[in-house]
Amino acid sequence: MTAYPFCVLLIGSFLIGSVIGAYFCTADYRINTDKALITAKCICPECGHTLLLTDQIPVISWLLLNGKCRYCGNPISVRYPLTEGSFMLFYPVCFAIFHNTPWLYLLLWYVFVTAGLILKCHGHIRSLITVSYTHLRAHETAAN
Numbered sequence: 001m002t003a004y005p006f007c008v009l010l011i012g013s014f015l016i017g018s019v020i021g022a023y024f025c026t027a028d029y030r031i032n033t034d035k036a037l038i039t040a041k042c043i044c045p046e047c048g049h050t051l052l053l054t055d056q057i058p059v060i061s062w063l064l065l066n067g068k069c070r071y072c073g074n075p076i077s078v079r080y081p082l083t084e085g086s087f088m089l090f091y092p093v094c095f096a097i098f099h100n101t102p103w104l105y106l107l108l109w110y111v112f113v114t115a116g117l118i119l120k121c122h123g124h125i126r127s128l129i130t131v132s133y134t135h136l137r138a139h140e141t142a143a144n
Contacts, residue, residue, distance in 0.1 A: 006099065013095040014088055018058040021087025024116060025080045047072035058084040 029045065030037050042051045049071040055061050062081040069076060090112060098105040 009099070010092050010095055013091040017087040017089070017091030018084060020091075020113070021084035022056065022058040024087065024113070025083050027117075028083075044069045044071060044074070046074040058088065 026042065027037055029035075033045075042056055043049060044051060046069060049069070052070075055065070055070055059081045062076060065076070067076050067078065067081075068074065091109075094105055094108050098108065
C-alpha cells in the first residue's frame with residue numbers, strides 16, 4: 001500500500017473511532033438511565049438543554065468548554081473524553097498494525113466494542129437474565 005492511501009485510511013479510522021467512541025458514551029449514559037438509544041437530539045443530563053452540534057465534537061468540545069456544560073456550567077465527567085479518546089486511538093493503531101489482514105482488524109473491533117458494552121451494561125444484562133429466568137420459572141409453575 002502506498003503512503004497516500006495508507007494515510008487517508010489511517011485518518012479515516014481515527015475519525016470513525018471518534019464517532020463510535022462518542023456514540024458509545026451516549027449509549028452508555030442512555031442505557032444506564034433507561035432512555036431510548038436513538039433520539040433526534042442530545043441534551044445536557046443536568047439542565048436538559050439541547051446541545052448544539054459544535055458541543056458534540058468528541059474530546060475537542062470537552063476541552064474547549066473546560067469540561068463544563070455551555071448552558072448550566074455543571075461539570076462533565078472526564079470519563080467521556082477518556083472513553084472517546086481510547087476509541088480514537090484504538091482504531092488507527094489497530095489499522096496501522098493490521099492493515100494487511102483486514103479480517104483480524106474487524107475481529108479486534110468486534111472484541112473491543114463487545115467487551116466495552118458488556119463491561120458497561122453488566123448490571124442490565126444480569127437483571128435481564130434474572131427477569132427471564134423468573135419469567136420462565138413462573139410459566140413452568142403455572143403449567144404444573
